[in-house]
Amino acid sequence: MNYKPKKIIKHREAKKLFQILIQELEKENNLNDRTLMIVDNIVLLEQLKQEHMDDIKDRGVVELFKNGTQEMFRENKSVDKILKIVEQQRKLQAELKLTPASEKKVTEAVTVDEFEAF
Template identity: 90%
Template sequence: MYKPKKIIKHKEAKKLFQIITQELEKEGNLNDRTMIIVDNMVLLEQLKQEHMDDIKERGVVELFKNGSQEMFRENKSVDKILKIVEQQRKLQAELKLTPASDKRIAEVVTVDEFEAF
């Protein structure tokens, strides 16, 4: 039985761990190799949640003061979340847990059935 690493403390990250491991187990694809990717996805989820907490606290834009200058600038956590989501999507595709993965499998089955006629 696999468990999230001790560093994973955030509720949403632990929840993601459970969802992914259950899906991989259903597919018969839960093993030490896939767990490396799962661990990375869960760590990314924890980082994403921390950035979301930062946005909740400071907002999407923040007041920046540099001496007598004052301006609003984008909270850097916004960009980081977008990058994390993209990386998670890539890892999800690697595990074949995306809707597109299901479509590819269905297309292969359809082609094979058609060729049988």
């Protein structure tokens, strides 16, 4: 079946991420309505992240802030928001079992050292 991102998704990077996630979930045979909902959320977060990155490109990491006669530099709030978005995306990817950590399988038996045997 051919899946497409929601119409609200306009950014090229977000659309590309949608296709990558759909391909991975199809490969794992884990594509259903619930996982598609999570993919939509990840892609929406990606679009927001790209918009914040564009803001940082325009205004920089710090911005000049004027309050009456006071002038000071303050951190662009988009920087902090990108970090929060990335963390939320990682959590959603972990739910879909699409993180490198979720690929690791515990195959080794737990060894008992001499102290625990005592």
